[in-house]
Amino acid sequence: MAAAEPAVPALPSGGGAGAPSGTVPVLFCFSVFARPSVVPHGAGYELLIQKFLSLYGDQIDMHRKFVVQLFAEEWGQYVDLPKGFAVSERCKVRLVPLQIQLRGFTGRFILLKSKNKRCILGTTPPPFFLVEKPLTTLGNLTPSSTVFFCCDMQERFRPAIKYFGDIISVGQRLLQGARILGIPVIVTEQYPKGLGSTVQEIDLTGVKLVLPKTKFSMVLPEVEAALAEIPGVRSVVLFGVETHVCIQQTALELVGRGIKVHIVADATSSRSMMDRMFALERLARTGIIVTTSEAVLLQLVADKDHPKFKEIQNLIKASAPESGLLSKV
16 A cells, blocks of 8 residues: 655644744754744745755755755654645744665765756655765864764763773863864763763863763753854764764764764773674764774864974874774774
8 A cells, every 4th residue: 555645744823923924934943053034925845945045055065965854743853844845834844964875876965956857766845856976975174163072971881881991091182182172072971860970080171061961862952052152063073982872872863963973983982892883883884984083183183283283292192092993893
C-alpha cells in the first residue's frame, strides 16, 4: 500500500500584532539563530527560501543542500515541509543542511532553480532541484569562528573511562590553547550531584559557560543562547566523554544546526574501546572531522608568524599521549 502524503501539521493560529494586512508572522530559524519576519498569506516553498536567503545569506553555504522543515505542535518537533505547503497562519520554520548518500555516491547536493536540471529526489518541492556535487569537507578552523566544547570531564568517570588520565592531559592542553587564542569555551557536567564536578586538573579559568545537564547532548537551550551571543560561529572543537554517548549526540545535533564539528580523538574516550572506536568511525562517515589536539592547535594559528605561535608551540613540544589510539590503528 502506498504511503499517504503527510498532511500539513496543525499550527497555532493568530496573525501577530502589528503584522501588515495580508501577511503572516513566521519565525525563521537557522543554525543557532531565530529571526521573526512576515511573508504574504499563501507564500510557498520558493518564497520561504528567498526569505531565508535575505535573513541569513551571509551565513549560508550555497554549496550545500538544505531542507526546509516546519515545527509541528502535534509532534513537538520539526517535520519536513509537506508538498504544496502554503503559509496560512503563524508558524515556525527552519533551514537544515543535509548530507545524503545515493546509489553508492557520497556527496553534497545543491539546490538550483532551473527546469533543465535532473531532479534526484522527487519529494523536493519545485522549482528547486538537487544536483550532484562532489563532497568536500575542508574542515578549516579560524579562532574568530570557533568555539571549544568540553564535555563532562568529571571526577566520578576517572576510574571507568579508558585512558582517562591521557584524556585529561590533552583536554587541559586544548583549554590552554583556547585561552592563548581567545577562543570561547563551553563546559558541561553530566548530573554533577551524582557524578561530581569537572576534575581539578582541568583549569576552567575564563570559560564562557559551565552548565550542569541531564541530557546526553551538550546542545541545551542555554548553550544555544551562548552560541547566539558569539558572532560568526561556524565550527565547534569537541572533546570529553563518553565518545559514543554525549560526544556523538552533541556532534550530530550541532551538524544538524549547520555547525562544522571537529572531534579531538586524543581528548575523548569511553568506558569501552570498542564503543570509542566505532563511534569515531561512525562520526567520520557522517562528514564530521575526527582529528588530533596538535592538528587543531596548529590549524588555528596556521602560520609560524602568527603572534601566538610560540606560545602554542610550547604547548605541543611534548607530544600528546596516544591514549590507546595507536593500538587500534
